[in-house]
Amino acid sequence: TATATATNNASAFVATNQTTTSTSYTGLATASSVTVTTGTKALVMLTCELEMTSTSDRAYMSYAVSGATTIASSDAFALNMKIAATQTIDAHTYAYIVTGLTAGSNTFTTQFRSGSGATIYFANRRISVVDMGS
Numbered sequence: 001t002a003t004a005t006a007t008n009n010a011s012a013f014v015a016t017n018q019t020t021t022s023t024s025y026t027g028l029a030t031a032s033s034v035t036v037t038t039g040t041k042a043l044v045m046l047t048c049e050l051e052m053t054s055t056s057d058r059a060y061m062s063y064a065v066s067g068a069t070t071i072a073s074s075d076a077f078a079l080n081m082k083i084a085a086t087q088t089i090d091a092h093t094y095a096y097i098v099t100g101l102t103a104g105s106n107t108f109t110t111q112f113r114s115g116s117g118a119t120i121y122f123a124n125r126r127i128s129v130v131d132m133g134s
Contacts, residue, residue, distance in 0.1 A: 009130040010034035017051075017123035025062055025073035025111035032127055033109035035067065039133040040101050044108060046079045047093045047128075051121035058082045058115030061094075063127060068104030073111035082115075091124070097132065 011034060018028040036042065050059045062078035065071035079094035108129050114120045 008036065009128070010036050011126060011128035013124075013126045015124055017121055019119050019121050020112050021114050021117050021119050022112075023114055023117050025060070025064070025113045027109065028112055028122060028125075031109065032125060033107050034127055034129050035105060035107040036129045036131055037104065038068075038101050038106050038129075038131040039103050041097060041099045041132045041134070042101060042106070042108075043095060043097055043130040043132055044077075045093065045095045045126075045128040045130075046110070047091070047124070047126040048079060049091045049123040049125075050081050051090075051123070052081070052083045052118065054083070054116065054118035057118050057120070059120040059122070060113045060115065061122065061125070062111050062113075063108045064111055065098070065101070065106055065108055067106045068102040069100075069106050071098075073113075103134070 062073035
């Protein structure tokens with residue numbers, strides 16, 4: 001488990017290549033999360049290397065928030081990649097400003113899913129969170 005705790009910002013990194021076939025958001029075998037004391041908004045950055053072997057699929061990496069705030073993982077704020085070829089390995093970074101947080105200690109935990117249920121590989125996963133105040 002990669003976990004980080006900080007007052008204003010934190011980052012967690014997992015290099016291990018792990019998979020899911022779940023079409024609902026789920027954690028991977030090696031979880032990663034950061035706990036940050038935030039105001040009502042924060043910048044969340046997701047970075048991941050994704051590999052898909054089936055055609056016409058989509059891979060998603062999102063996050064859930066717990067603690068002072070509860071937010072479920074969602075495609076609305078997910079890093080995602082669509083494949084239309086036989087095999088693709090690609091690295092992506094996604095940044096999202098989260099508003100409406102309850103000020104206090106918030107834990108941001110990475111979550112993953114497959115668009116079709118095919119095996120998706122996720123490696124070199126990073127979540128970084130920076131408090132942006134109120």
